[in-house]
Amino acid sequence: MKKQVKLIFGLFLTTAILLNSGCATLFGTRTNNVVLYDAPADLTVTDNGVPVQTERVFSHGKEKSHYASQYSTIYSYYTTGLKLDKKIKHKLELTSAGKTGTIVLKSKVKGIFIVLDIFSTGPIGLFIDGFSKNWKALKPRRIDTPAIINGTKSRRAKRLEKDLEKSLKNK
Secondary structure: OHHHHHHHHHHHHHHHHHHOOHHHHOOOEEEEEEEEEEEOOOEEEEEEOOOOEEEEEEEEEEOOOOOOOOEEEEEEEEEEEEEEOOOOOOOEEEEEEEEEEEEEEEEEEEEHHHHHHHHHHHHEEEEEEEHHHOOOOEEEEEEEEEHHHHHOOOOHHHHHHHHHHHHHOOO
């Protein structure tokens, strides 16, 4: 009888721990999409010295309504970008037309996952997400490719979204 109770309690405890894993482990992804705005056709990218193939990645943006300031239109699109492991730091070298620029993407903790872990999964979720590093994200996730290649000051992400929105409307 005591063995059965211990076995049932052990199974219950193991199941509770497995079902109560961290939010970032359950809902996060292993990679981050890094958007390369205005990427030239001849762009070559190396990540920590290793050549990387650009691909179409999913992104999104917001647009304020003309009628009411509190409402926004959210639009989604596919654009040129990279899918990179979010747990490590990346040093990207962007080369086009004989010019090369470098940008470092840092892996930083996303605060929302810590808050969700505290309120939904408790210390077990904090431990699991902290140990697995699933609550990290790459910064920056939007890269102004011509500015990096030419060594000029990068435009802000909001300005990039407005430029992209204009180009999408003009097509």
